Amino acid sequence: MSTIKISSNTLVLNEVKYIDGLVRNLLDAQIDEILFLDGGSTDGTYELLLDYEKKYPDKVIVIRWKQPDNSMFKDAFRESVRRNVLKDASNGDYILVIDADERINIDFKQYITLSEASYVVPWRQFWGNRIRVNTQDDPAWYPGYRIRFMRNVPDLRFQQYANMGIHYNMAKKGHRLVFGFNKSPVFKTLFALYNRLWGFSYKICDKIVIYHLHYSDLNQFKINDLRKTEKEYEIISVNSPHEGVSYFLSKKQVCCLNSDIQPELKEFIIKYYMPII
Numbered sequence: 323m324s325t326i327k328i329s330s331n332t333l334v335l336n337e338v339k340y341i342d343g344l345v346r347n348l349l350d351a352q353i354d355e356i357l358f359l360d361g362g363s364t365d366g367t368y369e370l371l372l373d374y375e376k377k378y379p380d381k382v383i384v385i386r387w388k389q390p391d392n393s394m395f396k397d398a399f400r401e402s403v404r405r406n407v408l409k410d411a412s413n414g415d416y417i418l419v420i421d422a423d424e425r426i427n428i429d430f431k432q433y434i435t436l437s438e439a440s441y442v443v444p445w446r447q448f449w450g451n452r453i454r455v456n457t458q459d460d461p462a463w464y465p466g467y468r469i470r471f472m473r474n475v476p477d478l479r480f481q482q483y484a485n486m487g488i489h490y491n492m493a494k495k496g497h498r499l500v501f502g503f504n505k506s507p508v509f510k511t512l513f514a515l516y517n518r519l520w521g522f523s524y525k526i527c528d529k530i531v532i533y534h535l536h537y538s539d540l541n542q543f544k545i546n547d548l549r550k551t552e553k554e555y556e557i558i559s560v561n562s563p564h565e566g567v568s569y570f571l572s573k574k575q576v577c578c579l580n581s582d583i584q585p586e587l588k589e590f591i592i593k594y595y596m597p598i599i
Contacts, residue, residue, distance in 0.1 A: 326416065326431070326434055326435075326436050327354045327355070327414040327415050327416075328353050328354050328414045328415070328417075328431070328434070328471075329353070329354065329355035329356075329357060329412035329413060329417050329418070329474070330348050330353045330355065330356050330357060330418040330420055331357050331359075331405060331408040331409060331412060331417055331419055331420070332344070332356075332359070332408075332420055332421060332422060333358075333361065333401070333404055333405065334358055334363065334371070335360070335361040335362065335367070335389060336363045336364065336365040336367055337363070337365075337422035337423075338363070338365045338366045338370055340422045340423055341370050341374075341422065342370075343594045343595050344422055344425065344594075345374055345382070346594060347425045347426065347428065347594040348426075349378070349381070350428040351427075351428040351429075351431070352428075352431055353381070353418065354381070354414055355381060355383060355412060355413060355414055356381050357383045357385070357408050357412055358382075358384050358385065359385045359386075359387055359407060359408050360385070360386050360387075361404070362386075362389050368384070372384060385408070385411065387404065387407065400482070401482065401490050402481050402482040402490040402491075403480075403482075405419070405490060406479055406480050409472075409479070409480065414474055415436055415474055416434065416440075416441070416471045416473060417471070417472050418470060418471055419470050419471075419472065420532065421534075423534065423535040424532055424534050424535065425532075425533045425590075425591075425594045425595065426530070426531070426533070427530065427531050427590075430530040434471070434527075434530075437473075437523075438473060438523050439473065439524050439525045440469055440471055440472045440478070440522070440523070440525075441471035441525055441526075441527050441530065442468065442469050442470070442502070442524050442525065442527070443467065443470050443471065443526075443528075443530040443531060444467055444528060444530075444532070445467065445468045445470070445502070445531075445534060446466075446531055446532065446533045446534065447466065447534050466502065467502050467503055467504075467526065468502035468532070469492055469501055469524065470530075471530070472492065473523075477494055478492060478493075478494055478522075479493050479494075480492060481493035481498055494520045494521060494522050495520070495521075497520040499516075499517050499520065500512065500513045500517055533590075533591070535595055
């Protein structure tokens with residue numbers, strides 16, 4: 323068993339339908355510390371997290387910091403500051419950055435070795451309910467790699483992304499890093515050259531996968547998400563080797579897997595994504 327300590331960091335706001343699946347996933351993945359920062363939930367998320375903290379006092383840590391009203395994905399949200407609060411409260415050798423609508427393969431620890439390097443891992447996109455995920459012929463998202471295991475060292479910090487205050491980046495000693503890259507060899511090369519210019523050490527690991535759900539319940543819209551909902555886009559049948567469906571998102575065709583293609587992945591998703599009914 324690995325002696326490397328992993329701390330997960332998750333920001334939440336009104337995520338009550340997704341917390342159970344996330345906590346089960348992180349417990350099964352043997353995360354050593356499961357940290358949440360609640361931004362002022364009113365749907366029972368905070369109370370549910372407190373129940374988990376009471377049930378797993380040596381693992382689950384809950385911090386409360388109310389967000390300004392209507393602040394999600396805006397400057398007042400101060401996402402990078404909130405993520406640094408979680409980072410500073412973490413004791414792990416590595417910090418797993420994971421959101422409420424994301425999951426990780428539960429055997430990931432066997433692929434982590436302790437070094438100064440952070441880990442860059444694939445980011446698999448789901449659209450719609452349960453099993454639709456980007457595939458190898460996906461021109462928009464595949465494969466999509468992100469820095470998701472950051473080495474817990476003082477000179478690595480979260481830094482606000484400049485575009486409308488949306489989301490965040492990472493910085494090393496104040497120098498903003500490139501957070502990820504897609505399948506283009508050019509972007510991968512630029513990622514490597516720029517980040518190593520600032521002394522950022524990393525490893526690419528295809529064995530660790532982050533599955534991003536984009537929220538499975540399309541009838542329950544996220545009021546704090548400025549993007550158009552996936553339901554507003556047309557779903558069409560496509561003629562592809564994957565026999566899936568396709569969404570048109572921002573004029574990009576996103577191909578998706580049919581649920582019969584990968585039964586083991588379907589089992590994983592049903593177990594860890596199913597919202598509370």
